[in-house]
Structures are given as structure tokens and as C-alpha cells.
Amino acid sequence: MLFFGSLGLLSATEFLIASVVFLLIFVTIKSSWKRIPQGLKPLPGPVGYPIIGSMLEVGKNPHLSLTEMSKKYGDVMKVHIGMRPVLVLSGLETTKQALVRQGGDFMGRPDLYSMRHVVDGQSLSFSTDSGEMWLARRKLVQNALKSFAFSLSPDSVSSTLLEEHVSKEAEYLVMKLQQVMQEQRRLDPFRYLVVSVANVVSAMCFGKRYGHDDQELLSIVNESEQFVEVAASGNLADFIPLLQLLPGKSLKKFKEFNHRFSTFLKNMVKDHFESFSKDNIRDITDSLIELSQEKEEKNMKTQLPTGKIVNLVNDIFGAGFDTVTTALSWCLTYLVIYPEMQKKIQREIDETIGSERKPRLSDRPLLPYTEAFIQETFRHSSFIPFTIPHCTTRDTTLNGFYIPKDTCVFVNQWQVNHDKSVWKDPFVFIPERFLTASGKEINKDEAEKVLIFGLGKRRCVGEMIARWQVFLFLTSLLQELQFTVQDGVKVDLTPRYGLTMKLPRCEHFQVTKRSTKKTTE
Numbered sequence: 043m044l045f046f047g048s049l050g051l052l053s054a055t056e057f058l059i060a061s062v063v064f065l066l067i068f069v070t071i072k073s074s075w076k077r078i079p080q081g082l083k084p085l086p087g088p089v090g091y092p093i094i095g096s097m098l099e100v101g102k103n104p105h106l107s108l109t110e111m112s113k114k115y116g117d118v119m120k121v122h123i124g125m126r127p128v129l130v131l132s133g134l135e136t137t138k139q140a141l142v143r144q145g146g147d148f149m150g151r152p153d154l155y156s157m158r159h160v161v162d163g164q165s166l167s168f169s170t171d172s173g174e175m176w177l178a179r180r181k182l183v184q185n186a187l188k189s190f191a192f193s194l195s196p197d198s199v200s201s202t203l204l205e206e207h208v209s210k211e212a213e214y215l216v217m218k219l220q221q222v223m224q225e226q227r228r229l230d231p232f233r234y235l236v237v238s239v240a241n242v243v244s245a246m247c248f249g250k251r252y253g254h255d256d257q258e259l260l261s262i263v264n265e266s267e268q269f270v271e272v273a274a275s276g277n278l279a280d281f282i283p284l285l286q287l288l289p290g291k292s293l294k295k296f297k298e299f300n301h302r303f304s305t306f307l308k309n310m311v312k313d314h315f316e317s318f319s320k321d322n323i324r325d326i327t328d329s330l331i332e333l334s335q336e337k338e339e340k341n342m343k344t345q346l347p348t349g350k351i352v353n354l355v356n357d358i359f360g361a362g363f364d365t366v367t368t369a370l371s372w373c374l375t376y377l378v379i380y381p382e383m384q385k386k387i388q389r390e391i392d393e394t395i396g397s398e399r400k401p402r403l404s405d406r407p408l409l410p411y412t413e414a415f416i417q418e419t420f421r422h423s424s425f426i427p428f429t430i431p432h433c434t435t436r437d438t439t440l441n442g443f444y445i446p447k448d449t450c451v452f453v454n455q456w457q458v459n460h461d462k463s464v465w466k467d468p469f470v471f472i473p474e475r476f477l478t479a480s481g482k483e484i485n486k487d488e489a490e491k492v493l494i495f496g497l498g499k500r501r502c503v504g505e506m507i508a509r510w511q512v513f514l515f516l517t518s519l520l521q522e523l524q525f526t527v528q529d530g531v532k533v534d535l536t537p538r539y540g541l542t543m544k545l546p547r548c549e550h551f552q553v554t555k556r557s558t559k560k561t562t563e
């Protein structure tokens with residue numbers, strides 16, 4: 043009796059829950075149907091569960107699960123993550139259509155909980171602003187980078203400032219790696235690359251470099267995982283508000299990291315204010331101070347208040363060190379997995395540059411295989427699997443589907459880079475796919491299909507700097523050194539999902555100085 047009674051009670055509760063769920067789904071679907079203008083289609087996608095949406099299907103590797111889902115639902119699909127509908131874009135043509143041809147409609151940034159913690163919600167890259175102020179600040183960053191990366195160095199007739207900074211850092215790095223090898227017989231290259239790359243961006247922003255054991259710098263650059271894991275597309279706390287109240291370890295670390303990073307930059311900017319002189323503009327921070335003072339005098343509309351300088355520096359420094367370090371550590375990993383490719387690059391360096399002088403940016407067109415290797419590293423790793431999330435700025439349509447204003451948009455770069463309809467054997471690492479038939483030039487049409495810097499109005503402002511740095515660091519390292527891993531060590535190529543995807547740290551790299559008779563190797 044008790045058994046039947048409890049079963050009956052359970053069934054009634056289940057029935058009630060099912061009815062409420064059904065009603066909720068029905069009302070949601072009905073209300074979205076109602077709003078779709080005639081002739082347009084509703085977005086396809088999985089229905090998902092109440093409250094959690096398709097969270098379980100999306101799982102820990104959204105780039106893989108959303109790629110799978112796009113095979114069923116298409117290049118334009120709607121997936122509920124938690125309670126929020128997210129538009130997921132796949133396919134090269136669809137992505138170009140949205141971000142380039144309809145760029146204005148898709149250029150916004152959604153209001154996400156995690157993004158509010160980046161520079162107190164004032165970041166150029168992550169804040170919800172995509173209007174006049176964002177555009178003015180984006181231009182400021184582009185101009186600042188132009189002046190302190192692409193201008194000719196005062197110490198040279200032909201090198202740019204960036205070239206000088208990278209060459210100097212690469213030289214220190216070669217020495218440091220050899221020294222660590224002598225002392226420890228093995229090393230984790232990420233630990234040293236990150237300081238060298240941070241030193242390049244620090245030279246541009248602050249005119250300062252740090253030692254490889256500087257604890258202040260290390261406590262920031264060595265902990266960037268704490269940022270990229272939470273800032274990634276699909277972080278659940280952004281989509282299920284309840285999770286923001288729970289004491290999650292990664293969210294706490296993320297907030298602490300942002301605070302530490304911001305304090306570090308504030309101190310640098312404060313020092314610059316104290317020693318600022320209009321007649322001696324030393325670096326990006328000085329040039330921003332000058333600009334903010336000029337605009338204050340002229341009372342211009344798109345003013346740069348002095349308090350905002352640190353936000354812009356934060357965008358440049360933050361975007362500048364983690365991305366390039368991650369790119370280089372993927373390059374080194376592929377080099378030890380494919381030693382024959384490492385030899386081919388070294389042969390190209392030996393034959394064109396030799397060993398008497400350092401690699402220069404003007405060598406880039408002369409080293410097509412090296413360029414193709416870098417491009418294949420970008421494609422195959424797709425280490426920035428999604429762009430920073432976008433959102434629609436107005437009601438719009440795409441491929442005949444209706445998309446309301448303020449819809450959060452994920453752009454699946456990983457899917458585009460592994461799409462069988464675009465690439466032959468997309469999972470195989472083949473640098474030659476980016477060479478012309480003669481093998482002497484980069485096939486530009488193929489190279490342009492790789493999506494790693496985003497597209498359109500939000501396209502990365504540091505792309506050129508990033509490409510230059512990866513090329514110069516890589517060629518400088520390979521001119522002097524040979525990279526391998528210790529015998530018996532299997533390199534794990536499974537990345538950890540994040541805004542930038544990193545490989546597990548490997549402490550078993552071996553570095554040896556190359557012999558002087560290089561071309562005979």
C-alpha cells in the first residue's frame with residue numbers, strides 16, 4: 043500500500059514537473075516564433091533542458107562538441123547554454139558573411155559576468171562597448187603599435203623597433219635555454235618563452251625588460267592559464283547565474299589574476315606619469331599620456347581620460363604576451379614531434395641567412411617553408427578555438443535565419459580550420475598545403491582560409507606584430523639550437539580548452555647547440 047502510495051506521489055510530482063517543463067519550452071518556442079518576421083526561418087538547434095540548456099552536450103570541449111552539432115544543424119545554429127540562447131557560427135563562407143559583409147550587425151560584445159571583471163569592465167577587447175568610444179580607442183591602440191613596433195629603430199638604418207626588441211630577446215633566450223640545459227639537463231620551454239615574449243611587449247609599452255627569474259613578472263605571466271580558462275567561450279558561470287554565487291576555485295583565481303595584473307600595470311603607468319616629459323616620448327604609455335593631455339586641452343569628444351590609459355595598456359600587454367607565447371610553444375612541440383620538419387626549416391635558414399647574421403623580417407618571403415610551417419601550426423592547433431564572444435547590435439538575418447538584437451555569438455574558428463569541405467586531411471599536419479606548386483612561395487588563397495585572428499571589425503589589432511614575432515623568435519631559435527624531447531617521452535598533443543588552448547606543460551625538452559657545419563646536417 044505504502045509502495046503504491048509513494049509511487050503514486052512520485053508520479054504526480056513527475057507529472058507536475060514534466061508539465062511545467064513542457065509549458066516553459068512551449069512558451070519559449072512560441073514566443074520566439076511569434077517574433078520571426080515573415081519569410082525568415084527560426085534558428086535550428088538542439089532543444090536542450092530547462093535551466094541547463096544543452097550544457098551537458100556542450101561539455102568541456104565546446105569547440106569539438108559544437109563542431110559535431112553543426113554537422114547536424116548547419117553553419118548557423120542556436121544552442122542554449124544554461125538559460126541563454128547562443129548563436130554558433132561555423133563554415134568559412136558563413137563566418138565571412140557575418141563578420142565581414144554584415145560586420146556592423148555582428149561586431150558587439152555580450153554582457154558576460156566574467157568579462158565584467160576584466161579591467162573593471164573597461165577593456166577594449168572584452169567590454170560591451172562597440173560604439174564611437176570603442177572605435178576611437180581601437181584606433182589609438184593601432185597608432186601606438188604602429189609608432190612603437192613598425193617605426194625604424196633610431197639605432198639602425200633598416201630595422202624596425204619590434205625587430206630590434208625581438209632580436210635582443212631571442213639572443214637572451216638562446217643563452218638562457220643553453221644555461222638551463224647545462225644545469226638541469228631538461229627544461230619546460232613555455233617557462234622561458236613567456237618571459238621573452240612579455241619582455242618584447244613590455245619594451246613597447248614601458249621601455250623595460252625583466253630577468254628570467256623576476257618574481258613580479260613571473261607571478262603574472264606564468265599564471266595566464268587562470269585567465270584564459272575562465273575567459274573562454276562557454277564558461278558556465280557566464281550562462282548559469284547561480285554558479286556566480288558558488289565559491290568556484292577557478293572564478294576566484296580569475297578575479298585574483300585580474301587584480302594582480304591590473305595592479306602591476308597601474309604601478310607602471312604611475313611611474314610613467316611621474317617621469318613624463320613631452321619632449322621625450324619613450325614608449326606606448328608615454329604616447330598615451332601625451333595624447334590624453336592633448337585631448338584634454340582641446341576638449342575632444344573621444345577623449346582619453348588619464349584613468350583609462352591603464353585599460354588600454356592592459357589590452358595591449360594582456361593580448362600580446364599570452365597569445366604569442368602559446369603560438370611559439372605549439373611550434374616547438376610540432377618541431378619535436380616532426381624532427382624532419384625542423385631539419386627542413388634549419389636547412390632553409392642555413393641556405394638563405396647562414397650563420398653570420400641574425401634573421402630579419404625581410405627574410406620572411408625567402409623562407410616559404412618556415413612560413414608554411416607557422417601557418418599550419420595556426421591551423422592544426424587552432425589554439426584560439428573561438429574568437430572572443432560577439433553579439434548582434436541589431437535585429438538581423440543570416441542565410442535566411444532571423445537573429446534578434448543582443449544575441450550572443452560564438453565564432454567556431456576550430457571548426458573552420460578542420461572543415462573537410464575546405465581542407466584535405468584536416469587532421470594531418472602538412473605545412474606543404476600552404477606552398478605553391480613550385481614550393482617557393484606561400485599560396486595566399488590557402489593561407490587566407492585559416493581562421494585564428496578573427497575577421498572583420500573585431501579582427502585582432504596585433505596580427506602583424508604577432509606574425510612578425512613568431513617568425514623572428516622561431517628562426518632565431520632554430521638558427522642556433524636543436525630541439526628534441528628526452529628519449530621515451532611521449533608528447534601529449536591534447537590541449538586544455540580555454541580562450542587560448544595550451545598543451546600540458548612538458549619539462550622534458552632538450553636543447554642542443556647546432557654544429558657550425560650546419561647545412562650538412
Ligand code: HEM
Nearest residue numbers: 167361362365366369429430494495496500502503504508
Ligand atoms: C598569435 C597571436 C595572436 C592571435 C592568434 C590573436 C587572435 C585574436 C583574436 C581571435 C581576437 C578576437 C577577434 C574577435 O573577437 O573576433 C583578438 C583580438 C585582439 N587582439 Fe589579438 N591575437 C594575437 C596577438 C595579439 C597581439 C600581439 C596583440 C597586441 C599587441 C593583440 C591585440 C588584440 C586586441 C587589442 C584585440 C581586441 C580587438 C577588439 O575587440 O576590437 N593580439 N586577437
